[in-house]
Amino acid sequence: MNNKEFLNAVEVLHKEKGIDEDTIYEAMELAMASAYKKHSGLENVRVEIDRKKGDIKIYSYLTVVSDDDFTDPDYEIIYEDALEQVPDIKIGETIETEVTPKDFGRVAAATAKQVVVQKIREAERNIIVNEFSDKQDELVTGIVSMEDSKNYYIDFGRTQGILPKSEIIPGEEIVMGSNIKVYITKVESNSKGPLILLSRTFYGFVKRLFELEIPEINEGIVLVYSVAREAGVRTKIAVYSEDPNVDAVGACIGQNGTRINNILKELGGEKVDVVPYDKDASKFISNALSPAKNVKVFITDEKEHNALVVVDKDNLSLAIGKKGLNVKLASRLTKYKIDVKTYEQASELGINIVE
Numbered sequence: 001m002n003n004k005e006f007l008n009a010v011e012v013l014h015k016e017k018g019i020d021e022d023t024i025y026e027a028m029e030l031a032m033a034s035a036y037k038k039h040s041g042l043e044n045v046r047v048e049i050d051r052k053k054g055d056i057k058i059y060s061y062l063t064v065v066s067d068d069d070f071t072d073p074d075y076e077i078i079y080e081d082a083l084e085q086v087p088d089i090k091i092g093e094t095i096e097t098e099v100t101p102k103d104f105g106r107v108a109a110a111t112a113k114q115v116v117v118q119k120i121r122e123a124e125r126n127i128i129v130n131e132f133s134d135k136q137d138e139l140v141t142g143i144v145s146m147e148d149s150k151n152y153y154i155d156f157g158r159t160q161g162i163l164p165k166s167e168i169i170p171g172e173e174i175v176m177g178s179n180i181k182v183y184i185t186k187v188e189s190n191s192k193g194p195l196i197l198l199s200r201t202f203y204g205f206v207k208r209l210f211e212l213e214i215p216e217i218n219e220g221i222v223l224v225y226s227v228a229r230e231a232g233v234r235t236k237i238a239v240y241s242e243d244p245n246v247d248a249v250g251a252c253i254g255q256n257g258t259r260i261n262n263i264l265k266e267l268g269g270e271k272v273d274v275v276p277y278d279k280d281a282s283k284f285i286s287n288a289l290s291p292a293k294n295v296k297v298f299i300t301d302e303k304e305h306n307a308l309v310v311v312d313k314d315n316l317s318l319a320i321g322k323k324g325l326n327v328k329l330a331s332r333l334t335k336y337k338i339d340v341k342t343y344e345q346a347s348e349l350g351i352n353i354v355e
Contacts, residue, residue, distance in 0.1 A: 009116050017123035025049050032056065035111045038103065044075050045099065056172035058104065059096040064089055108121045121193075128159045128194045132187045139208035144174055154182055154198060161196035168200050170232035172268050181266060183208060201231035205282050206272070209263045210237060216251040223248075225277035228332035232270055234321075236288060238278040238327045251272050275333065277305045285309065285338060291321035305336045310346045 014021045029047040035060050036045055062077040070078050084088050089095060142154035143162060152163040152174055163182055168174060182198040183205040189195070199205060207227045216222040217239070220308050225238040239248040252274045253260050264272060273291075278284040282297040285307055289295055292315045298308045309320045309327075319340050320327050331338045341349070 004054065013116060013119055013123070016128075017120060019107050019123050020118055021051070024115070024119055025051060027119060028111070030066070031111045031115045031257040032107075033058075035107050039101075039104070040099070041182055042074075042099070046096075056100070056104070058100045059095045060099045061094040064091050064095060066091055068078070073132055091244075092288060101211075124158075125189055125193050129187060129189045132159070132194065134157075134267075135202055136184050136187045139181055139183055139205065139212060141179055144176050144178050145179055147174070148175070154180060159194050159196065161198045163198040163200070166204070167198065169268055169270065172200075172232075181205075181209070192341065201229075203227045203229040203235070206237060206263070206267070208236045209266055210239075210252065212263050213259055214252050216246070216248075221246055223253050226333050228329040230325055230329060232268065234271045234273065234325060234329060235267070236273045236275055236331055236333045238275045238284070238288065249276050281307070281334070281336065284334055285330065285334050288333045288338075289319050289326065289338075290327070295319060299336075300339075307336045307338050308336075308351075309338055309340045310343055310351075311340060313342055313344075316342055 010021055010024050013019050013024055019287060029049055032047040032049075033045055036047065037043055042060055044062065044221045045058055045060050048059065049055070049189045050057075064079055064082045064084075067078050067080070070076055076282070077095055078087075079091055082095050086095055108285055130183060140156065143155045144152055145160060146153040146156040152165065153164050156162045161182065161184070163174075163180075167185075174180065174262060180200075182200060183202050184196060185199045185202060185204075186197040187194070204227070206229055207224055210224065211217050214222065217224060221243065222239055222241050225240055227235065229235040229239045237252075239252055241248040241251075250258075260272065260274070264270070275290060281299055281302075285297045286295050286309075289309065294312060294315055296310045298310070300306045300308050309319065318326065321329075327338050327340055341351075
């Protein structure tokens with residue numbers, strides 16, 4: 001790499017990758033100084049690159065100190081000796097001597113090339129990280145390209161994301177080469193390049209599916225209040241509209257379930273309850289406990305978000321759900337701790353409620 005090629009490489013990096021020229025030159029100077037130190041054994045050196053001609057010069061420097069402070073001739077020079085070389089020099093300043101070896105051009109060229117390659121990689125990594133950081137918490141589509149014992153690798157073109165096998169919907173089959181929708185949970189840069197972590201179990205995955213499939217949600221006519229999910233089993237999503245003429249739940253279900261069917265297809269056998277959000281906490285909790293009916297809700301502690309729900313025996317198992325899942329999801333959805341009792345259990349506690 002001659003001087004002209006060297007300058008052209010810097011210009012290409014600047015124009016095509018958007019890297020500041022000074023940043024490139026400074027990185028090259030540091031890398032060449034490091035190479036020279038290994039080559040010569042000298043530590044106190046600096047490299048200077050002519051930004052116009054591409055010429056490279058190496059300087060060894062000594063710090064000017066008083067006679068009393070002089071301890072290391074490899075790093076320091078006595079003030080009186082320095083004055084003989086530079087008449088107006090002061091203590092604390094440095095005196096430099098050019099030490100560029102004749103054969104350093106080859107080492108410099110190799111080092112410069114290495115820095116250019118490194119900077120290109122860093123630039124591309126930053127571009128990808130910046131591009132995908134805007135997509136964190138978003139739904140994207142990629143191609144299943146590889147797998148190992150713990151992860152699937154999803155190809156997005158210029159980079160790939162990692163979908164841990166613990167983050168796929170239980171029971172679903174991932175087919176190599178197929179398109180797949182994934183939710184981006186984390187984007188960061190590490191020494192190996194961009195790290196993009198993905199999920200299909202996160203509750204946000206379902207929320208983004210609704211935004212994708214339901215135009216009214218995408219347009220802000222229907223709003224999502226909250227989502228609670230047990231991936232592969234059941235999701236509850238609370239929706240509402242500030243327009244009283246809009247049926248938020250109906251908009252999500254669609255005529256004959258046409259709209260929600262696409263979402264259910266993506267989720268496999270996972271059940272989805274679309275719940276109407278209500279500002280009245282009692283009504284909202286009642287809605288959230290669907291498919292249970294005839295529930296009576298009492299807010300026992302508004303500040304601590306505690307609620308007592310009383311149901312008849314026929315609805316007890318529906319309200320609680322298999323392994324307590326229905327009430328657990330309802331609790332997450334409403335952000336209330338929900339205690340479910342039958343009328344008989346409530347009576348035993350001294351709470352008399354008319355059925």
